[in-house]
Structures are given as C-alpha cells and as structure tokens.
C-alpha cells in the first residue's frame with residue numbers, strides 16, 4: 001500500500017486529469033483544439049485526484065437530476081472519468097476515490113449517483129447496482145418498410161450540427177421524462193458536442209414537429225464501410241420521441257435517407273416497439289443487449305420517498321449499507337409511499353441490490369431467486385414485484 005492524498009482538483013489541473021483518465025482507457029491525450037472543447041465538460045469543483053505526490057488517479061462528477069418512477073426528479077451526480085495509473089492499480093486508490101466522492105455526495109444532498117461501468121466487476125462493492133439495460137439494433141434499411149397503419153402526421157426538420165447544438169437541449173428538456181432519464185446539464189451537451197466534432201463524418205440532426213410542437217429528435221452519422229465504400233451505415237446515437245407518432249415519423253425519415261443500407265440505433269430502451277413498427281420484424285438484423293446505468297442510492301430514505309409504487313400489500317424491507325450507515329434501517333413500502341419504521345423486515349437486501357430494483361428494471365423475486373435478497377416471508381417478494389414494477393422499462397438514454 002503506498003501513501004496518497006485525495007483532494008479536489010483546481011480547474012488548471014483538469015487537463016492533467018483528463019490525460020491520465022484517457023491513458024487508463026488507452027486513448028491518446030486530447031489535442032489543444034480538442035481540449036478547448038472537452039475542458040468545458042469538467043464541472044468546476046467536480047473532479048478529484050489522488051496524489052503520491054504525482055497525480056495517480058482521478059474521478060469526477062457533474063450535477064443533474066434523475067427522473068424516478070412516478071415522474072419526480074431527484075438530485076443526481078453523474079460519475080465519470082474514473083481511472084488509476086497503470087503502475088498504481090490494486091492498492092486501494094479507487095476505493096479511496098469512491099469513498100471521498102460518496103462523502104461529498106452525502107454532504108451536498110445528492111440522492112443518487114449514476115455511472116456507466118467499463119467492467120461489470122468494479123462498482124458493486126461501492127454500492128452501485130446495475131439499474132438499466134439497453135439494446136443496440138440494426139435495421140435492414142434497403143428492405144425494411146413501416147407498417148401501412150403506422151402513425152402518420154407531423155413534420156421532420158433537418159438541422160446542421162451548429163443549429164442542432166443550439167436547439168436539441170430545449171427539445172430534450174420537453175420530452176426526456178421516462179423513469180431512468182436524467183436532466184442533461186450543459187456540461188453533458190458539451191461532452192456530446194466534443195465527441196461528435198471529433199468524428200470524421202458530420203453529425204446531422206432532425207427534429208419532429210407534432211400537433212403540440214416539437215416532440216422528438218434524432219442525431220445521426222453516415223459512415224462508409226471500408227471494404228465496400230458504397231455500403232453505408234447510418235448510426236443513430238441519440239433519439240427521443242414523446243409520442244408514437246413522433247417515433248414513427250423519425251423512423252420513417254431515417255429509413256428514407258438515401259445511400260444507406262443499414263440503420264444502427266444505439267443504446268435503446270428494451271421495450272422500444274421497433275419490431276412492431278416494421279411490416280416484417282425480421283428486418284431487424286442484429287439485436288445486442290448491454291448494460292447502461294449503475295445507480296448508487298446515496299440517500300435511501302429520500303430515494304424511496306421520491307418514487308411511486310404499484311398497488312398491493314405493504315412490504316417492510318431492511319436495507320444494509322456498510323459505506324453510508326445513515327441508510328441502514330427498515331422501510332415500509334406501500335402504494336402510499338415509503339417510510340422508515342421500527343418493525344420486523346420481510347426482505348433484507350444490501351444497498352447495491354436496492355439500486356438494481358429502484359427504477360423497476362429487475363424484479364425483486366428474481367433478485368431473491370439468485371440470492372441477492374434474503375426472503376423471510378415469500379409472499380413479500382411477490383408483493384414487492386408489484387410495488388417496485390413500472391409500466392415502461394426504465395432507461396436513461398444518456399451516455400457519459
């Protein structure tokens with residue numbers, strides 16, 4: 001174990017932290033021109049570093065809000081840029097960075113912290129549970145047709161990249177409200193802009209005008225494929241639609257773009273009805289499931305109190321949180337809400353597992369079935385499925 005100190009980085013240290021992080025994920029440092037953009041994605045005061053005395057590890061966060069089941073929004077920290085120098089790994093640096101972050105989140109009133117993990121084995125031990133999953137699918141553009149009875153109406157407007165960065169934040173604020181989605185602060189839009197401008201192909205964007213105003217948008221790139229320069233793939237990193245008509249309208253447009261053979265929609269919600277929109281669902285060529293957000297409930301009483309619950313019998317659960325003991329305790333969950341109680345628990349689980357079921361993605365009985373929840377009353381696991389279940393599959397749609 002080497003000695004190191006953890007502290008908040010000054011703004012003039014952000015670039016060194018970025019270089020270090022990029023090196024840990026095997027990416028070259030940002031050029032001056034790239035840093036002019038990506039430096040703006042660092043929230044002042046949001047990055048920490050480990051020093052021994054050189055900078056050997058870093059992590060950062062930005063403030064946002066998470067939409068929870070029922071539609072309320074809670075203060076959230078988006079954790080990213082986590083890396084430890086290759087010659088200083090496995091000696092507790094990440095553990096110390098995570099502890100420092102959690103302490104800060106608790107002090108500043110953050111209710112939950114979210115991240116996307118490079119590897120599945122890292123963050124569970126710090127209380128992060130996998131809370132949403134995604135699929136990336138490919139549509140055979142040349143042969144795919146929308147069903148003749150697919151919703152129609154609305155207008156598509158094409159934007160170039162400059163106009164897109166001005167207009168998309170406002171459109172997103174109106175429509176990005178499914179459980180699991182989050183507000184996108186300016187630092188996040190800056191991050192997307194920096195990533196898109198690094199790409200060789202220009203980004204395009206479309207917005208959908210519905211009967212009540214703007215109700216959808218998509219961004220896309222058309223990539224040439226090296227072996228077959230005329231076989232083009234249209235990639236869609238971002239698509240939000242507030243209504244079925246906006247969803248159909250955006251897909252009608254994307255499938256109509258010329259000189260494209262396949263459309264790849266990235267990191268989509270699992271319940272998105274693309275198969276049902278096509279007249280032949282086998283025009284969906286590839287369907288890959290992946291992990292999306294991991295959630296760490298920092299303030300369990302506030303988190304449980306903020307979301308809504310399904311109908312049925314109340315359930316008392318005991319939550320165990322070794323890192324933030326203020327969360328330890330028993331909570332009564334009912335259709336009317338959640339409250340701390342002094343009563344025997346029917347289910348016992350750690351804060352990581354609570355993060356997994358908080359947004360409604362995993363069923364408590366499934367988590368109990370694999371040993372993640374200790375069941376003292378079998379009926380309680382079934383009741384918890386209904387209480388924690390959600391009508392739509394939770395999804396963030398924001399990658400950072």
Ligand SMILES: CC(C)(COP(=O)(O)OP(=O)(O)OC[C@H]1O[C@@H](n2cnc3c(N)ncnc32)[C@H](O)[C@@H]1OP(=O)(O)O)[C@@H](O)C(=O)NCCC(=O)NCCS
Nearest residue numbers: 024082083084089090091092093094095117118119121122
């Ligand atoms: C992942 C990374 C940050 C870990 O840093 P580290 O300083 O080596 O981690 P620590 O020594 O504090 O390890 C803490 C615990 O996590 C475990 N751990 C660390 N990295 C792990 C990994 N990649 N997979 C599984 N477990 C891991 C350690 O074994 C240790 O376990 P313990 O519970 O027995 O104590 C570092 O290896 C790294 O920078 N990797 C490349 C970049 C990356 O993937 N960053 C994460 C982006 S989301």
